[in-house]
Amino acid sequence: MNVCDKIKRIRKDVKGMRKIKKRNHAHVILGLILLVFGIGLLLFKLGTANLIINSLALILLIMGILRLWKIKFVYKSKNSSIAKSFLTILSLGQIIFACGLLVYQQNSYLWIVRLIGSYQLLVALLNFFSYYLMLKDGAIERYQRLAFALVNFIFAIDGILTTNQGYPALLRLGIYLTFIGISYLNDGGFTLFDSRKEQIWRRSLRLPLPVIFSALFPQKLISSIDEIIVGNVQDVDTDYRDSLYTFNQSFPEQGENLITIQIPVGKSTFDKVGHMNIAYKNTVYFYGNHDDDTRNLWDSSGEGVLALIDRSEYLTFSLKNHLTIAEYDIAITSQQAQKLEEKLTQIKEQTVNWVPQSKAVLNSFVGKLMRQTEHTKFYKFKEGQFQTYFVFWTNCVLFSDNMLEAMGLNLSPLVGIQTPGTYYDFLEREYQQEKSIVLERRIYNQDLGKYLTKIEREESKNIN
Numbered sequence: 001m002n003v004c005d006k007i008k009r010i011r012k013d014v015k016g017m018r019k020i021k022k023r024n025h026a027h028v029i030l031g032l033i034l035l036v037f038g039i040g041l042l043l044f045k046l047g048t049a050n051l052i053i054n055s056l057a058l059i060l061l062i063m064g065i066l067r068l069w070k071i072k073f074v075y076k077s078k079n080s081s082i083a084k085s086f087l088t089i090l091s092l093g094q095i096i097f098a099c100g101l102l103v104y105q106q107n108s109y110l111w112i113v114r115l116i117g118s119y120q121l122l123v124a125l126l127n128f129f130s131y132y133l134m135l136k137d138g139a140i141e142r143y144q145r146l147a148f149a150l151v152n153f154i155f156a157i158d159g160i161l162t163t164n165q166g167y168p169a170l171l172r173l174g175i176y177l178t179f180i181g182i183s184y185l186n187d188g189g190f191t192l193f194d195s196r197k198e199q200i201w202r203r204s205l206r207l208p209l210p211v212i213f214s215a216l217f218p219q220k221l222i223s224s225i226d227e228i229i230v231g232n233v234q235d236v237d238t239d240y241r242d243s244l245y246t247f248n249q250s251f252p253e254q255g256e257n258l259i260t261i262q263i264p265v266g267k268s269t270f271d272k273v274g275h276m277n278i279a280y281k282n283t284v285y286f287y288g289n290h291d292d293d294t295r296n297l298w299d300s301s302g303e304g305v306l307a308l309i310d311r312s313e314y315l316t317f318s319l320k321n322h323l324t325i326a327e328y329d330i331a332i333t334s335q336q337a338q339k340l341e342e343k344l345t346q347i348k349e350q351t352v353n354w355v356p357q358s359k360a361v362l363n364s365f366v367g368k369l370m371r372q373t374e375h376t377k378f379y380k381f382k383e384g385q386f387q388t389y390f391v392f393w394t395n396c397v398l399f400s401d402n403m404l405e406a407m408g409l410n411l412s413p414l415v416g417i418q419t420p421g422t423y424y425d426f427l428e429r430e431y432q433q434e435k436s437i438v439l440e441r442r443i444y445n446q447d448l449g450k451y452l453t454k455i456e457r458e459e460s461k462n463i464n
Helices: 003-044 046-073 081-103 109-137 142-160 167-187 195-204 219-230 238-243 311-320 334-350 365-372 396-406 420-431 446-463
Strands: 258-265 277-280 283-288 301-303 305-310 324-331 351-353 377-381 388-390 438-444
Touching (some): 046 109, 219 258, 277 396, 334 396, 396 420
Antiparallel strands (some): 324 438
16 A cells, blocks of 8 residues: 555544544434433423423424525525425425424414324234234234234323323333433443443433334435435545445355345335345345235235255346345354254244236246346245244344344334334444444445545545
């Protein structure tokens, strides 16, 4: 490495440290705000609830105005007119809603209580249906779903039909915000516990955000990449430079005693929510609702299908189909590897080979995967909770989490409705920690790879 390269590397590292510090400061500030609101709800209830409503209204108003300003003066012409129209309508709706909250303040917090109750009712109904599917399959885990559904149903009725100014619901919200605040404080480096137990506490206290917030978290990656490519972001984040794989050589092989979590995400339909896979010994374990012949309930349910795909072939296939993949490497011990092998043996005993044959299936995603890869094998479950796929519970996230849990890696608590965004948020925040279990992150995106390669060539020419 010559002197110029060393100087470039040092500058890049300094920029990266500054960005990480800014991100950590943002986590601390957000954590303190949530902690104050949470404790305030526990102690002062109505006064804090009204303060939260006013603060929320002001934040929504400012964000709406700033987004309109960006649409008018910042966003480049490469953004589609449809996307700009959608963002404009969203911003105007946000501003109107915020003004409504500020104007009609009397008992407005009760709408928050009833909104939370309605959300919990939805969660309860979805869990009752999950229990029904698991009962039909004879899955022993069904009783946990039933208990969770009943608890949410009781809380939902209490929130929707509240007659005591919603005190119980406000207390529950206060507890929730307090734990979320502590989680963000720890992610920001503001350690509240013994440093030797910091990682255990950080993951134990982490509560996932509601699905309406977490579902589209992976889209932040797509949006950030698009903003860089179209030129809205001039200073490319060091994280992306260091994590991006630029395709100048074959895909890196997985090391020994290593497990990789993959979060693929795209721009169309269900791809926006993302997916979650586990890669081990260069094999991707890909679970989902892949049998078109058994799909029902608007494609939200069907017979669960497990695909075992060569990792290099899967990455090539995904990039060819315009997906962006984030990979996170986590080291495992030999004992954990042994437990994972036992789990994989158990999965093998629960499954049977499946050979797609119908015209509908061969014309679907499965058929495309068969044609564009050489070593993919498909399986269906003959027993257990993954016999039936259900997008709101027995999905790719639960399957992947089961494999991680078998090794004792309880990374993110699965509470309520879980999406790949829940894990993406956890892994991104974990990756920024100094004592992180995430050893390495890689981002695969062909368009950004080409863009950054072009930038690096231009920088080399300017230096020379």
